[in-house]
Amino acid sequence: MPKLIILGSSTNIPDETHENTHMVLLGGEHMVLIDGPGNPFIRLRKAGLDEKKLTDIVMTHFHPDHVSGIPLLLMAFGLSHRREPLDIYANQHCSEYMKKVLNFYGWKEWTSWHLFPITFHTIPEEEKFLLLETEEFRIFTSPVKHFIPTIGLRIEFKNNGKVIVYSCDTAPTPNLIALAKDADILIHEAAGESGGHSSALQAGESAAEAQVKELFLIHYPTNDFDYHDLVGEAAKAFDGPITMAEDFMEFES
Ligand SMILES: [Zn+2]
Secondary structure, three states, X not given: OOXXXXXXXXXXXXXXXXXXXXXXXXXXXXXXXXXXXXXXXXXXXXXXXXXXXXXXXXXXXXOHHHHOOHHHHHHHHHHOOOOOOEEEEEEHHHHHHHHHHHHHOOOOOOHHHOOOOEEEEEEOOOOOEEEEEOOOEEEEEEEOEOOOOOEEEEEEEOOOOOEEEEOOOOEOOHHHHHHHOOOOXXXXXXXXXXXXXXXXXXXXXXXXXXXXOEEEEEOEOOOOOOXXXXXXXXXXXXXXXXXXXXXXXXXXX
């Protein structure tokens, strides 16, 4: 049964029990990592997964709390004798910067990193772009409203029609409402109101406007912050179930 596992739920400052936000989508033939801060190699293992089965990486935007661990992951794959190909998807901005970072690390010269083929795919700036279709699911992307070019994701499961949407980092935007329309689950960031982020109340407003069934808050401040109040804040706008996403929480299709 395909499923989505949260590998981190914190905003940019993590703590001992909340890694920076990222997740992994599992199907029969595909394992798709969605962002990769920290050390994704270890994180996949902690989730009980065989990291060698990773087939795809989707990078939502080029901020370190989302993608800083990708070079480390690729290095670990190379040095652990991976041979299977890997597909990496990102918008033009993120793709260009990640390639620069890899080159700063000597990617092109260090041949032991090169023994498995990596293909970069550029995600166009268009709404509901079909990024990947497998036997179990389809992933669509739309640009959202962050400080730099960023995508939100819509996952549609084929076995039962269930839809999970991840807002990624975004201020309220019609693109996200359209992407999340009638979803079963909206996983929405609650980093706090700003030009490129949303408060829990705004997450609730977006959930209500998109008429989703259930809201999970993610990418929320941790450490000493009393994040449990965020559910009450979101509930002022959204009357469906609201839950704090936590590390290693699983969403079955
Ligand atoms: Zn960001």
